[in-house]
Amino acid sequence: MRGEKVQDQGTYRCYTRTIRGSRRSFMKLKLDAPVSEVHMSQEGNWISCSSDGIYPEPGLTWSTIPLSNMELQTRTRVHQTEAQQLSDGFRGSDLIHSCTVTTHQNKNSFKENS
Structure with a gap:
């Protein structure tokens, strides 16, 4: 499969046929x-x-x-599109700030220059 979209997630039924007979199986796409x-x-x-x-x-x-x-007074917004867009913000201070975005699979950070 190529070009999958979020709405393509789910369980698919697959059929195969060989000289030994046919077989039905299920595949879950996440x-x-x-x-x-x-x-x-x-x-x-x-x-x-x-x-x-x-x-x-x-x-x-x-x-x-x-x-x-x-305590940072933040406003987090998640825009639900085909793929999520996440944004967050707050009133800054004299410190150096870093933000980290995390999923169950990985994370990535950005640190502002001092």
């Missing part, structure tokens, strides 16, 4: 689109992190350098 790129941008004191083309829905976490126990 799709994953791993995190490939993470983007960070800043407008004024608002810092945003985003990634797209991910399936299933990923998670996003923020960290700071040096580590801080400051």
